[in-house]
Amino acid sequence: MTNFPVETHPHPVPASEREQLLENPGFGKLFTDHMVTLRWSEDQGWHDGKVSARRPIEMDPATAVLHYAQEIFEGMKAYRLGDGGAALFRPEQNAQRFQRSARRLAMPELPEDLFLEAIETLVATDADWIPPGEGAALYLRPFMFASEVFLGVRPAKEYLFIVIASSVGAYFQGGAAPISLWVSSDYNRAGPGGTGAAKCGGNYAASLLPHGHALSKGCDQVCFLDAAEHKYIEELGGMNLFFVMDDGSLVTPPLTDTILAGITRDSIITLARDAGHEVREERYAFAQWKADVESGRCVETFACGTAAVVTPVGHVKSEQGDFTIGDGKQAGDVTAKLHTQLEAIQRGESNDAHGWVKRLG
Structure with a gap:
């Protein structure tokens, strides 16, 4: 019944x-x-x-x-x-x-x-x-x-x-075009012991003011730092972040009670490791990200989530200065490959080695 x-x-x-x-x-x-x-x-x-x-x-x-x-x-x-x-x-x-x-x-x-x-x-x-x-x-x-x-x-x-x-349709009107981020130094998405790991409306309500600030700066999304030290990257208002290094490895902030455990995030980690990439879940400071991009060590950055799937990041603005990732105009090779691979699995167009797709009817 x-x-x-x-x-x-x-x-x-x-x-x-x-x-x-x-x-x-x-x-x-x-x-x-x-x-x-x-x-x-x-x-x-x-x-x-x-x-x-x-x-x-x-x-x-x-x-x-x-x-x-x-x-x-x-x-x-x-x-x-x-x-x-x-x-x-x-x-x-x-x-x-x-x-x-x-x-x-x-x-x-x-x-x-x-x-x-x-x-x-x-x-x-x-x-x-x-x-x-x-x-x-x-x-x-x-x-x-x-x-x-x-x-x-x-x-x-x-x-x-x-x-x-x-x-x-697509979450961002520009499709696969890289988005721009404003790194907030005035607001935090969540603090230790709070509701950051829960998917509740209050977390998103708290992100709307800084998101509006990002829009006023000409950016698409806001990037939040940790509430305790105001230095480590956490996530966007509704997406997790990944950083691709020049040796092919990937870095993503570790899950804590201040970061939402994204299902797309987990899928990306699995697919990247399947492809032979080292994936490190570790704290990554904004200052280090900026330095790594400027030195050429960080070659790609992308955000991921259910709505937007995988979205490249091309430009970053902050009170500490601005920088561009890659040419700022198109997704990097690793980002594009992971995006294509994940969507192909979701739509039944590729081998579902992990049994992720549940067919209905």
């Missing part, structure tokens, strides 16, 4: 209109017909799961999440395969990270099988919304928030889990 019976949308978007919309979906603005909902309460546990028409959420003004920010989310994609089928990429990793985020924010942990069933049922229901084309996918956003109506400072006793889906 399914935990998510499907209530078909009474007025779905007509096929002809949907196909037109999918020609240029953009990112995060085009949504499918349906959504998943599942409730949790202290006395009933997980209950009332279903797939139904996507619709607004009615909330009491005293709903706990509006006051104390108990909220977590995930980001993942469903891909169109060459034979017309669909697949997910390492979805069990998203389920496990969702549990870790819930644990950190004193929320109930959704069982992995329920998480995966919710995702798979929604993708099956809205499979026609998976767009064709390079870089396109169905972006899936599972999230959960405290839905109890109360104004006391304590973990809520009721939660609502929802999954929505958005047809997307």
Whole structure:
């Protein structure tokens, strides 16, 4: 018996209109017909799961999440395969990270099988919304928030889990063109003992002001340093960083409670090591990065994440000076190779040696 019976949308978007919309979906603005909902309460546990028409959420003004920010989310994609089928990429990793985020924010942990069933049922229901084309996918956003109506400072006793889906194209409009970074010396993304390793909305809210500062400097993204010493590179507002050295080795900041454990990051480490690259997870100071680029030791830098996949970094600006990586105009060889290899696996076009792709249906 399914935990998510499907209530078909009474007025779905007509096929002809949907196909037109999918020609240029953009990112995060085009949504499918349906959504998943599942409730949790202290006395009933997980209950009332279903797939139904996507619709607004009615909330009491005293709903706990509006006051104390108990909220977590995930980001993942469903891909169109060459034979017309669909697949997910390492979805069990998203389920496990969702549990870790819930644990950190004193929320109930959704069982992995329920998480995966919710995702798979929604993708099956809205499979026609998976767009064709390079870089396109169905972006899936599972999230959960405290839905109890109360104004006391304590973990809520009721939660609502929802999954929505958005047809997307490339995250950055410039495609594979290198992005520019502003290295923030005034703001930190997270501190030791905080929520940096959890995927919660508050972390992203805190990054918006420095991100705006980066935009004012003519940069695409902000790069954060550690909160304790303000010298070591951590991550961007929503992506992990890798540095490629002239000997072919890669460096990436080690996972701590201030850095999100990216699933794309983990995949890149595995693929790079498979290809014979040494990958070191170690602290890397901004001053050292700048010196290594200027000396020619660091030849490539790239960011990675579910939304953007693998994105080269071409220009870096900071209060300590600016520098350009490579020619600043195109991805380096290692970056391009890893990007191509990862996307080929995700779309079922290459050998999936690690069993990462989960075909649906």
